[in-house]
Amino acid sequence: MSALRSGRQLVAAVRALLVATVVLGLAYPLLMTGVAQVIAPARADGSLVSVEGSVVGSSLIGQSFTGADGDPLQEYFQTRPSASDYDGAASGGSNLGPNSEELVAAVGERRAAVAALNGVAVDEVPADAVTASGSGLDPDISPEYAALQVVRVAEARGVSMDDVQALVDEYTDGRDLGFIGAPHVRVLELNLALHERFGAEG
Amino acid sequence: MSATAAGWLQVAVLVIALVAVHKPLGDWMARVLTTDAAPEGPKSRLWPQGHWRVERLVHRAVGVDADAEQRWPVYLRSVLAFSLVSVLFLYLLQRVQQWLPLDNGMAAVKPGSAWNTAISFVTNTNWQGYSGESTMGHLVQMTGLAVQNFTSAAVGIAVAVALVRGFVRSGTDRLGNFWVDVTRAITRVLLPLATVAAVVLVLGGVVQNLSSGTDATTLAGATQFLPGGPVASQEAIKELGTNGGGFYNANSAHPFEGPSAWISLFQVFLLLVIPFSLPRTFGRMVGDRRQGLAIVGVMAGLATASLALTSWAQARAGGAALQLAGAATEGQEVRFGGPLSALFGTATTLTSTGAVNSMHDSYTPTGGMLVLANMMLGEVAPGGVGSGLYGMLVLAVVAVFVAGLMVGRTPEYLGKKLGRREMTLASLYVLVTPVLVLTGTAVAVTTDTGLGSLLNNGSHGLSEVLYAFTSASNNNGSAFAGLSANTPFYNTALGLAMAFGRFLPIVLVVALAGRLAAQGKAPVTAGTLPTHQPLFVGLLGAVVLVVVGLTYFPALALGPLAEALA
Numbered sequence: 001m002s003a004l005r006s007g008r009q010l011v012a013a014v015r016a017l018l019v020a021t022v023v024l025g026l027a028y029p030l031l032m033t034g035v036a037q038v039i040a041p042a043r044a045d046g047s048l049v050s051v052e053g054s055v056v057g058s059s060l061i062g063q064s065f066t067g068a069d070g071d072p073l074q075e076y077f078q079t080r081p082s083a084s085d086y087d088g089a090a091s092g093g094s095n096l097g098p099n100s101e102e103l104v105a106a107v108g109e110r111r112a113a114v115a116a117l118n119g120v121a122v123d124e125v126p127a128d129a130v131t132a133s134g135s136g137l138d139p140d141i142s143p144e145y146a147a148l149q150v151v152r153v154a155e156a157r158g159v160s161m162d163d164v165q166a167l168v169d170e171y172t173d174g175r176d177l178g179f180i181g182a183p184h185v186r187v188l189e190l191n192l193a194l195h196e197r198f199g200a201e202g
Numbered sequence: 203m204s205a206t207a208a209g210w211l212q213v214a215v216l217v218i219a220l221v222a223v224h225k226p227l228g229d230w231m232a233r234v235l236t237t238d239a240a241p242e243g244p245k246s247r248l249w250p251q252g253h254w255r256v257e258r259l260v261h262r263a264v265g266v267d268a269d270a271e272q273r274w275p276v277y278l279r280s281v282l283a284f285s286l287v288s289v290l291f292l293y294l295l296q297r298v299q300q301w302l303p304l305d306n307g308m309a310a311v312k313p314g315s316a317w318n319t320a321i322s323f324v325t326n327t328n329w330q331g332y333s334g335e336s337t338m339g340h341l342v343q344m345t346g347l348a349v350q351n352f353t354s355a356a357v358g359i360a361v362a363v364a365l366v367r368g369f370v371r372s373g374t375d376r377l378g379n380f381w382v383d384v385t386r387a388i389t390r391v392l393l394p395l396a397t398v399a400a401v402v403l404v405l406g407g408v409v410q411n412l413s414s415g416t417d418a419t420t421l422a423g424a425t426q427f428l429p430g431g432p433v434a435s436q437e438a439i440k441e442l443g444t445n446g447g448g449f450y451n452a453n454s455a456h457p458f459e460g461p462s463a464w465i466s467l468f469q470v471f472l473l474l475v476i477p478f479s480l481p482r483t484f485g486r487m488v489g490d491r492r493q494g495l496a497i498v499g500v501m502a503g504l505a506t507a508s509l510a511l512t513s514w515a516q517a518r519a520g521g522a523a524l525q526l527a528g529a530a531t532e533g534q535e536v537r538f539g540g541p542l543s544a545l546f547g548t549a550t551t552l553t554s555t556g557a558v559n560s561m562h563d564s565y566t567p568t569g570g571m572l573v574l575a576n577m578m579l580g581e582v583a584p585g586g587v588g589s590g591l592y593g594m595l596v597l598a599v600v601a602v603f604v605a606g607l608m609v610g611r612t613p614e615y616l617g618k619k620l621g622r623r624e625m626t627l628a629s630l631y632v633l634v635t636p637v638l639v640l641t642g643t644a645v646a647v648t649t650d651t652g653l654g655s656l657l658n659n660g661s662h663g664l665s666e667v668l669y670a671f672t673s674a675s676n677n678n679g680s681a682f683a684g685l686s687a688n689t690p691f692y693n694t695a696l697g698l699a700m701a702f703g704r705f706l707p708i709v710l711v712v713a714l715a716g717r718l719a720a721q722g723k724a725p726v727t728a729g730t731l732p733t734h735q736p737l738f739v740g741l742l743g744a745v746v747l748v749v750v751g752l753t754y755f756p757a758l759a760l761g762p763l764a765e766a767l768a
């Protein structure tokens with residue numbers, strides 16, 4: 001008797017799951033995709049950025065600005081360290097603990113490297129410049145880290161600091177609505193603007 | 203504006219939004235889930251306001267008589283049957299995805315991982331041993347994972363409502379109809395809210411497409427893969443249903459899931475809004491809104507304390523590496539900043555969500571301990587959708603019993619006598635998760651296979667394992683993600699922890715609901731402990747903290763506490 005009743009619930013369960021799969025698993029996401037493609041197609045497709053017809057990235061996704069040898073390109077603003085090396089197919093953080101020896105060593109090395117690259121003292125290097133983001137794809141840096149890089153970029157490009165600073169200001173966002181989140185500089189768009197205004201090489 | 207001031211303003215706006223929405227939403231849920239006051243027999247007309255046409259269609263397709271009620275064992279069997287079928291289907295779907303459309307070239311998910319993931323999503327845990335963008339095709343995400351995001355949340359609401367009906371009703375063996383409850387939770391609450399939320403997310407930049415990705419050639423000349431996917435539709439129910447399983451590996455830290463700070467704050471609102479509204483639903487259904495207010499008061503008090511402590515700990519940047527860097531920015535996104543990351547981390551572990559916008563493994567020692575302790579509270583402040591309410595009500599039963607012992611009276615809650623059988627069920631409920639967490643952790647740290655998955659060593663390594671079993675047993679799903687959990691040992695052990703951590707409490711709660719509904723109503727006398735006053739709010743809060751403190755203190759002392767004090 002009990003087995004029979006359980007059997008009846010199992011049949012109802014199979015039927016209920018089928019209905020849910022069709023309505024919630026197909027109709028709902030497909031309808032939302034349709035709506036998204038109508039109301040905000042560019043955003044729904046990943047806020048892609050194109051130059052001369054070819055996709056160079058997404059304004060939301062960070063990328064590295066290093067040469068083939070892995071060294072930073074002097075004429076571009078550098079993004080943060082990334083646990084995934086800005087691989088869009090493998091997002092994630094380092095997950096190293098706050099006392100991890102590996103992380104202590106990495107932070108130390110990065111501080112020295114960032115200081116040397118920009119010709120500043122190590123204690124002027126801001127925290128976001130030496131720590132990896134949670135996504136591994138952080139598109140932004142702090143205004144402090146951008147400020148640190150202005151002189152280097154201007155010198156590498158042979159242009160005035162004021163011109164570079166003006167672009168940095170243009171691509172700096174405050175907190176959303178003045179109080180949500182943190183101020184940040186949109187690096188890909190900033191570097192694209194540098195590229196368009198002053199060319200690929202310095 | 204200073205970062206701290208901006209941080210608290212974020213919290214203030216969030217609280218105002220929750221306060222504004224909890225009334226209409228709580229009242230609405232009470233209205234659509236209340237059956238006729240006194241069901242006389244199994245065939246009385248239960249739903250005074252009737253069914254929607256689409257609901258009639260669903261009931262017909264499911265083959266259920268919507269106006270027939272179930273006794274508690276049948277209600278329970280429905281829950282378990284639905285969950286069992288869901289696990290099997292989700293497992294199968296992952297195993298055959300390579301032969302189905304929209305597979306995006308993904309291979310079949312390996313058996314161990316597929317079982318773990320199937321249990322994980324059906325139990326509202328959304329623990330993820332896999333990495334979304336390299337494992338799951340769009341079809342599995344849509345028709346497998348996202349469907350469970352809806353249904354597991356609806357199951358939570360159904361079980362919570364069954365328990366509330368136990369308090370409301372007297373002298374009946376009927377608890378309602380599981381299939382009707384689940385249908386209504388979806389058609390009248392989850393689906394409409396998710397639709398609105400998905401549109402907001404799309405406008406904020408969350409992606410929503412069926413593309414399998416784009417290859418970009420970066421400014422520096424490298425190739426970068428940019429993934430696609432129907433993310434916004436899934437993100438909406440992932441937060442709203444306190445599920446938390448990310449479409450991508452980095453979860454809500456991924457710029458395609460959490461593109462901006464205001465979207466991240468909106469996600470915090472989504473994951474809190476139903477759990478904080480359900481006490482209002484409870485108050486309406488038992489006919490005394492003050493009872494709901496007392497429950498939500500305890501939840502809000504605990505949540506506020508936890509948030510304040512976590513924000514403080516994160517701002518202090520403890521830990522050798524973070525102090526050298528100058529701030530706790532490891533695992534954190536620049537656009538979110540410290541305060542919003544701490545807010546998200548607190549909200550996601552106080553509910554059963556487990557989504558993250560920053561990586562908990564890299565939190566400061568104290569911050570990491572606090573998000574772990576949030577889950578150890580049993581996720582009742584406010585907890586998961588439905589599970590938070592029924593968890594807190596069981597603890598209220600315990601609190602009433604404790605108070606009864608102190609003054610030497612028969613304990614009663616909402617007119618129900620709490621006798622030996624009721625207290626046995628409540629006590630077992632309280633014991634389930636600690637037993638799972640501590641046994642699982644003990645087994646893992648005493649075996650080579652368990653220790654082999656640790657990324658960090660020493661006390662932080664213990665924290666990784668403790669976090670994993672706490673997260674699984676409480677159906678949270680967030681991780682100290684340094685632990686490599688996609689191994690046969692962890693897939694099995696955590697799978698068992700998730701299944702027992704979800705269904706043993708549900709069995710106990712539905713049985714308790716059945717016992718309560720069968721009782722008559724005891725009249726309120728001068729000796730009845732008022733359960734809507736500050737005294738009881740304080741008592742209930744203390745019971746939550748004491749139970750957790752006594753249970754987990756030794757484990758916390760060896761893991762995060764040792765690290766924080768080192």
